[in-house]
Amino acid sequence: MIERQMRNFRHFLRASEAVSALEYALLVGIITVAIGAAVAQFGTDIQTAIKGMGTDVVSRGNLVGSSPAAPAPSP
Numbered sequence: 001m002i003e004r005q006m007r008n009f010r011h012f013l014r015a016s017e018a019v020s021a022l023e024y025a026l027l028v029g030i031i032t033v034a035i036g037a038a039v040a041q042f043g044t045d046i047q048t049a050i051k052g053m054g055t056d057v058v059s060r061g062n063l064v065g066s067s068p069a070a071p072a073p074s075p
Helices: 002-014 016-065
Strands: none
């Protein structure tokens, strides 16, 4: 059984379509690794930038909310 599977696998590797399929599979694998590396590299930077923007929005909201109320009109 194992010999038959090995023979079929060798036949598959000899076929020209199989070589093209393997090349495409390797290419997809390389692209996937590159995308993963880019996300890992820039993901933290983007997360930090977004958190900084959120902090700025909150602090500016506190500045607007903490302004003194307008004085009551005199009678």
